[in-house]
Amino acid sequence: MMSSIKNTGLDKHYFNSYPYWNRLLVDDLLDVSRVTRGLVTLEKTKLDAKRIFPDAVEQVRPLIEARRHRLIVHTPPDSAFVLGDIKRLVQVVTNLLTNAAKFTPEGGEIVLSMEVDRGHIRIAVSDNGVGMTPEFQARAFELFAQAARTSDRSQGGLGIGLALVKSLMELxxxxxxxxxDGVGKGCQFVVCLPHIAEKEFSANHELEARNPAHPSKALRVMVVDDNVDAAKMLALLIEALGHQVVVEHHALRALERVAIETPDVFLLDIGLPDIDGNELSRRLRMHPEAMKAILIAVTGYGHESDRERSLTAGFDHHLVKPIDLTTLSSILSKISQL
Structure with missing residues (x-):
């Protein structure tokens, strides 16, 4: 796991360091102050709430990896439209995920899910962490309440994040x-937003600017990377974008599975242990079930010569680690319109 932490440029010392968490606390405290004084104006747009998950997961990913948690993401199959400020909604989910990660012992499980229910969008963050007493639940969203939640001061947290979540949701x-259910039995936080039916979108809305003859669809994506943790996290991010993902850690196994899965898109690590990503790309281009798929190279090398080798091997795109989520999302979105 330590290798995956180093890939992010962070380590456990960094996450436990005072300056890092102090900066986050100050940022949240300033936001709470602005909200309570009426100085925060939401930039609301009509958006698919599923857009919130990838950015929130990406922001919390280093902390989740550092604490060796398992993160599970569930999104609804259909669009979930809301009227909201995407930046602030990402902040809400990020704070809830951060809270779950900090108050769950290392190696725990966190579930991020969304459902559309009776005119509302419900986003839930569940964990199997330290839990809460009934008394604490009654004041969990009070400013600084979190300070008394655990005697383990290394957990950090003063309750500023939860107070901010409450304020932003009310806005x-x-x-x-x-x-x-009690101490040691985990927690579930649920945020609720009014759901907007798709038909309520104006003719000028960005979603209706799409070509109606080519509606977006869920893609079948295969991630091939021998770094187990990196592959899992990349798969989670892609699932959060609404696509189906399978993961393989060996090139030869990926070739065997192609006939079964028939993916639309492959994300291939170049530095694979058995045969490298470039050779795997060449073989996929000759495979009857994969020759028309979109191949995306994922590598730590971004020189022009590296990109030329990828294109020569049959790749359609070349992404340099750490992958820019916006770029990947844009690529997958364009493919899903075809």
């Missing part, structure tokens, strides 16, 4: 609740 016309 959105929604709310947030918490439930725990």
């Amino acid at each position: 959105h016309g929604g709310g947030v609740t918490v439930h725990s």
